[in-house]
Amino acid sequence: MAARKKAAATTPKRPRQPDVTRRNILDAALVEFAAHGLAGARVDEIAARSGSNKRMIYEYFGNKEGLWLTVLEGAYARMREEEHTIDVARMKPVDGMRYLMEFNFRFCARNPEFIALLSAENLNKSSYLRGSEKIQQLYSPLLAVIRDLLDRGQRDGVFRKGVDPVHVYLTIASLGTCYFSNIHTLSTIFDRDLGSAAEIKTRTEHCVNVLLGYLRA
DSSP states (O other): HHHHHHHHHHHHOOOOHHHHHHHHHHHHHHHHHHHHHHHOOHHHHHHHHTTOHHHHHHHHHHHHHHHHHHHHHHHHHHHHHHHSSGGGGSSHHHHHHHHEEEEHHHHHHHHHHHHHHHHHHHHHHTTGGGGGGSSSHHHHHHHHHHHHHHHHHHHHSOOOSOOOOHHHHHHHHHHHHHHHHTHHHHHHHTOOOOTTTHHHHHHHHHHHHHHHHHHOO
């Protein structure tokens, strides 16, 4: 018995991995929040999914609302990170605008949780995102890229003048998110599987043509 106690005393404790724990909590919270929104999500369920406990969630994020905001910021950041894998600033203006529209559709198609989070936060009237210190920093570089594409397109004579880059982004974002946030009801209304790869491809090309048609000089 004494030998076992001595061995236990000398066995080094497994080091804590706070980054892994935090990542597991965020992954679990994304699933729970996407399914139930902020009000319906349960911290107990997030703890169980993550293999953690409520105490750790409160230690890392303060409360459920703090966790919600961190998940929201992470979803936006992931979108921007994926978008920046291609250097749009080096692309020709028309190709750059096409890429941004096509990327938005691809991202929304692959990340239904993102659409669910956006819908839920809009129901919250952006009460939590408004308190973010990161969100505008994430979007400022994107607006700079769009502004540059517009300026170069105008100089090349392929884009019209006087276009607001914010409205260009709103067009890109709304055409994608509206399609995917309403995909189930629209599929029922028109008796078409709008979630199929063929329908998404057709819709993406249509929206690219809508955007480029408006921008054309």
